[in-house]
Amino acid sequence: xxxxxxxxxxxxxxxxxxxxxxxxxxxxxxxxxxxxxxxxxxxxxxxxxxxxxxxxxxxxxxxxxxxxxxxxxxxxxxxxxxxxxxxxxxxxxxxxxxxxxxxxxxxxxxxxxxxxxxxxxxxxxxxxxxxxxxxxxxxxxxxxxxxxxxxxxxxxxxxxxxxxxxxxxxxxxxxxxxxxxxxxxxxxxxxxxxxxxxxxxxxxxxxxxxxxxxxxxxxxxxxxxxxxxxxxxxxxxxxxxxxxxxxxxxxxxxxxxxxxxxxxxxxxxxxxxxxxxxxxxxxxxxxxxxxxxxxxxxxxxxxxxxxxxxxxxxxxxxxxxxxxxxxxxxxxxxxxxxxxxxxxxxxxxxxxxxxxxxxxxxxxxxxxxxxxxxxxxxxxxxxxxxxxxxxxxxxxxxxxxxxxxxxxxxxxxxxxxxxxxxxxxxxxxxxxxxxxxxxxxxxxxxxxxxxxxxxxxxxxxxxxxxxxxxxxxxxxxxxxxxxxxxxxxxxxxxxxxxxxxxxxxxxxxxxxxxx
Numbered sequence: 001x002x003x004x005x006x007x008x009x010x011x012x013x014x015x016x017x018x019x020x021x022x023x024x025x026x027x028x029x030x031x032x033x034x035x036x037x038x039x040x041x042x043x044x045x046x047x048x049x050x051x052x053x054x055x056x057x058x059x060x061x062x063x064x065x066x067x068x069x070x071x072x073x074x075x076x077x078x079x080x081x082x083x084x085x086x087x088x089x090x091x092x093x094x095x096x097x098x099x100x101x102x103x104x105x106x107x108x109x110x111x112x113x114x115x116x117x118x119x120x121x122x123x124x125x126x127x128x129x130x131x132x133x134x135x136x137x138x139x140x141x142x143x144x145x146x147x148x149x150x151x152x153x154x155x156x157x158x159x160x161x162x163x164x165x166x167x168x169x170x171x172x173x174x175x176x177x178x179x180x181x182x183x184x185x186x187x188x189x190x191x192x193x194x195x196x197x198x199x200x201x202x203x204x205x206x207x208x209x210x211x212x213x214x215x216x217x218x219x220x221x222x223x224x225x226x227x228x229x230x231x232x233x234x235x236x237x238x239x240x241x242x243x244x245x246x247x248x249x250x251x252x253x254x255x256x257x258x259x260x261x262x263x264x265x266x267x268x269x270x271x272x273x274x275x276x277x278x279x280x281x282x283x284x285x286x287x288x289x290x291x292x293x294x295x296x297x298x299x300x301x302x303x304x305x306x307x308x309x310x311x312x313x314x315x316x317x318x319x320x321x322x323x324x325x326x327x328x329x330x331x332x333x334x335x336x337x338x339x340x341x342x343x344x345x346x347x348x349x350x351x352x353x354x355x356x357x358x359x360x361x362x363x364x365x366x367x368x369x370x371x372x373x374x375x376x377x378x379x380x381x382x383x384x385x386x387x388x389x390x391x392x393x394x395x396x397x398x399x400x401x402x403x404x405x406x407x408x409x410x411x412x413x414x415x416x417x418x419x420x421x422x423x424x425x426x427x428x429x430x431x432x433x434x435x436x437x438x439x440x441x442x443x444x445x446x447x448x449x450x451x452x453x454x455x456x457x458x459x460x461x462x463x464x465x466x467x468x469x470x471x472x473x474x475x476x477x478x479x480x481x482x483x484x485x486x487x488x489x490x491x492x493x494x495x496x497x498x499x500x501x502x503x504x505x506x507x508x509x510x511x512x513x514x515x
Contacts, residue, residue, distance in 0.1 A: 008032045009109075011116045011131070012039050015312045018213040018304065021113075024134065025106035025214060033112070033131040042118040043127060045322035050121040050196050053327070054080065060318065060327055063195045084198030085165070091158035091202065092168070094143025099156070099207075101171060104139040106210035111160065111201060114315055120200040121320030129164050129191040130201075136186045138163070139171040140179070142207070148418055149429035152315065152333035153207035156430070161201045166190030196320065203316040205335045211433035212307045212338050212345075216300070218440045219349050221504060222447060223296045224511040226352045227260055228476060229450045230289040231267035233359045235467065236457030238370040240280065241268040243287045257294025263512050264290065269470045283368070285358035292355045296348035306341040335429025339412035342432035346439040350404040353443040356450045357401040363457050364394050371464060376456045378488040387490050390453060397449045404442040407435050448500035455480045456487055476511070 009020045012034030023029035034040075053060055064080060099107065112130045115122055133139070140163040146155035162168040163179040167190075172182035183190060234241055244264040249257065281287060315332040362368040364375045377389030411432035417424040458477055461467060469477060483503065484496050 010034055011112050011127075012036060013042070013116045013118055015308070016113055018216055018307050018311060021106050021109050021210065021213040021311065022217050024109045025102045025210070027105075031109055031112065031131055031134040033127055034116075039116075039118075040124050042322070043116075043122070043124045046118060046121040046320045047123040047194060047196075049320055049322045049325060050194070054195060060196075063199075080195055084161075084193035084195060087198040087202065088158040088161035088165070088167075091155045092162065094146040094155045094159065096143050096145030099142040099144050101137075101139050103211060103214060104142055104171075105134060105137075106214055107142065107156075107206050108134050108139075108160065110210040110213070110311060111157070111204065111206040113311060114204055114206065114313065115200060117312075117314040119314045119319045119321055120316050121196040121322075122200045123194055123197070126164070126191060126194075126197050126201075129188070130160075132186070132188055133163065136182075136188075137172070138179070138182045138186070141169045141171060141176070144434060147207060147430040148416060148423065149205070149208055149335040149339060149427035149431070150331070150333055150425070151317070151419075151423055152202065152204040152335070153430055154202050156207045157202040157204065160206075161193070161198050164191045164201070165193060200316045203333050205310055205315045205333060205338060205429065208335045208338045208342070208427075208429040208433045209307065209310045211430070211437055212342055213311065215342065215345060215433060215436045215440055216303060216307060218437075218444070218505065219296065219345055220300060222349060222352055222440065222443055223260075223293055223300075225447045225451070225504065226293050226356060227263050227289070228267065228473075228511050229356060229447065229454050230286065230293070230359065231264050231473060232454035232458055232477070233363060233450075234264075234268060234282070234286055235469070235473075236372070236454065236461045237282075237286070237363055237368070238461070239282045239286050243282060244268070244290060249290065254294055254298050256297030256300070257290050260290040260293045260297055267470055267473050269468075283358075283362060285355055285362065289355060292351050296345075296352065299344055299348050303341045303345055306337045310335075310338055335427035336412065337429075339427045339429035339432045342429065342436040343410040343412050346432070346436040347408045347410075349436070349443050350401075350408045350439050353401045353404045353439075353446040356446050357397050360390075360394055360397055360450060360453055363453060364390055369457075372457060372460050376453065376460060376487075378456065378460060378486055380488075383489070387488075389487065389490075390456065393449050393452065393493055397446050400442045400445045400449075404439045404446070407439045407442075411435055444501055444504050445497065447504060448497045451480060451500050452484055452487075452493060452496055455484050459486050 008030045009024055010032050024031050108130060115127055140159045142156045142159045147153040159168055163170055166180035166183055168179055169176055170179045170182045180190060244261040249261040317330055317333055319328040321328060366374050375389030375391040377384060377387045379387035411428040414428055415426050483499060
C-alpha cells in the first residue's frame, strides 16, 4: 500500500505512488533513504554476493564482460574495476535540451526507488550518494535526447552516474558548475563505483518513468479544466444544459465518461430539461464533451497502473538475487509499458485540445454563439470598430492544437535495431514520454486560452441578461476574474496566458476534489 502524504517520502523498497515522485520533483517533499537495519542489510547482501562472485572468478555480464554486443569479451581481472567508469564515459553523447530541474529530481527519485528494491547488486553507499543529490539539490545536467528506451535510458542516465562520481556538470544553487565542485561544497566525496553499479544506475527506465509521472498529473488537471471550461461555454453560448442527463449516460456505462457528465450536471444544475433552449441539440464539441474528456478519465487508472508498476520495479540487467544467490539475465530495461502509457496519454490529451479549439471557434463566431459579439470583443460604441477581441487568440489556439495533434503519432512503433543488432527491438518509451509532455504543454496553452475565453464570454453573456450560476461555477468565475481582467480594449494577452499556465501546474487548483 502507498504511504500517506507527508513532507518526506521514504525509500525503503516498499511501493511508492507517482504523486510521491511528483512531490519530490516539485520540491514539496524531501526524499528520505531508510536506515532500517534490515533494509541496509538487504542492499549490502547484493553487493556482497557480487563481490564473492568476482573473487570466485564468476562470469557475470557487465561485471567481468563487456557491455551489450560485447558480452563475449572477457575483462582481465586487473581491469574489472575500471569498467564502470568506461560505461558512463562512452555513453556521454546526449544532445537536445537539458531536462528541467523538476524532471531531473524526478529521474533521481525514480532511479533511487528502483535500486531500493534490493536486487541490483549495489552498495548502500551508492543509494546514499543518490539520495544526497536530492537532499542538496545537486542536479545533473541531463540531455533529453539519445535514448531508445532499451537497454533502458543508458545515455541520459550516464549523466547521473558521472555526477555521482564527481564528473560532468550540475545545477547547484542556481549555477552551472562541475559536479566535483558541488559535491565538495556540501562535504561529499565522489563515489567510487563498484563493478555492477554503473550498469545498475544506467540500465533502466528511470528517465521515461520520471517523465511519465510528471505527465500523468498534468494530464489529470487538464481533464478537470476541460470539463469546467465546457460547463462555462455551454452557458456562454446559451447551449442546451441537458445533454449530460444521468439517465442518458446510464445507457453507456463508461465510468470515467459518467463522472465527467456528472460534473457537468453539477456545474450546470441541469437536473430536469427546460423548454427554452435556443437549440435542441448542440454541436458535438459541447454535446459530446463527456465522451471526449471521458476517454482520458477512463484511461487514467490503467495508465497509473502501468506507470506505478514500472516505478516500483527493478529494471536493470542482470538482477542479483542475494537470497537465492542467483544472477538473473533478462530484459527488464525494456520500456514498453511506459511507451504504451505515454502514446495513449498524448492521444487522449491532444483530443482535449481539439475539443476546446472547436468550442472556441463556436464562441467567437456570430453565426454560432447566439448573440455574443464577434470575436468576443468587449468594446462598446464607436470603439468597437477598432477592437478585435480574441481574433488572434483563436488563431494561436488553432496553431497549438494542430501541433498537438501532429505529435500523436505513436513513438512505440518506431523501433530501430541498434548496437550491432543486440538491441534489435527497442521501446522508444523515452521519446514517447517527451512527446507526451510536449502535447501536454501545447494543450495547457489551449486551456489557458480557453480560460481567458470563458471569462470573457460569461461577462458578455451577462450583459445580455442575468446569469444563474451554481455556487461552484460562480466561485470558479470569481477566481478567474481575479486572475484575468475583462478585455474591453485590445491588449497583449501573453502575460495573462503565462500566469494561467503557472496556475494550471499548481496542484492546489483542484476543481473536482473527491469526485
